[in-house]
Amino acid sequence: MKGFTVVFDLDGTLVDTAPDLAEATNHVLGTLGLERVSELEIRPFVGHGALAMIEAAVTSHGRKLTERELHDLFQIFFDYYSANIAVRSTPYANMVTALEALRSEGATLAVCTNKIEIQARQVLKALKLDGYFSALTGRDSLGVFKPDPKHLTGTIALAGGRPDASIMIGDSETDIKTAKAAHVPIVAVSFGYSVDPVASFGPDAIIDDYRDLQAAVKKLTGMPVSR
Structure with missing residues (x-):
């Protein structure tokens, strides 16, 4: 990866x-x-x-x-x-293990959020997640924000990557629209905040648990998936 x-x-x-x-x-x-x-x-x-x-x-x-x-x-x-940034906020189950697995295989990780950047950084720091990401952009970071594809492509550039060698992970119609507009494959999580089923927005893959993320990413990048 x-x-x-x-x-x-x-x-x-x-x-x-x-x-x-x-x-x-x-x-x-x-x-x-x-x-x-x-x-x-x-x-x-x-x-x-x-x-x-x-x-x-x-x-x-x-x-x-x-x-x-x-x-x-x-x-x-x-x-x-x-x-009161992270009084009751919690990382999703198996997410940290998934980040570590992706990073151990050489992937660069980044965050693209419509949260104000300083508060996004506060959340990640409070939950001891900030060290996993090479770049983070919020709605106020680049002059544009999701679903504008430049928010995603700008984040990728800050992480030192290219859109044609990137994947997005999100939970909403906004994330899926952003990724599609940027021509970046997207894996949707089914446990987020979308009112409608994420399948209705046509993501490239859907996971119900972070244990399945590595396999989904590998499949979309054309890499062999371990059995």
Whole structure:
């Protein structure tokens, strides 16, 4: 696998961050005097970033926000989440073993997320995952963000790779659209935050457990899979 770059989404792919994101969103609602929403209500919006989570939660209470109000609430969200970045967030089962296996075979690993870069780095550092990745970009890193393919290709370039020798791992329609637009094969995880089955978006492969990632990556790169 030497020479290949494997690029991961973060929220819903590497780490289950929804519990802490939901708590930050509910903190924002509390400042408005609004009732809490459930984590399940927040999950579909995680891949779209904090603004989408805030707007959806407030809208569910019948409130509309101006751009200025949304900006102010984002700052409240940002401050609270930064101070409580990984209280209940956890890496998905067998994910670390999968990263180690890919890296041991010579793959370069990277992260491409629609999370703000500084918070993405905080999450990985808090969970002791930051040492696995050669590059990380967030929605504010390159001037574009997913589903713009330049977010993915820019991440690959920062990792020293090429799109024609890369694979993406993600959990959402946004990830799949991004990879397809960049002409990069994508493995979708079935356990992330997508409301609709990821199969409906046409990924190149789907895994239900990180134990299956190495075989899926090898198959898509044309490498022999151990039996």
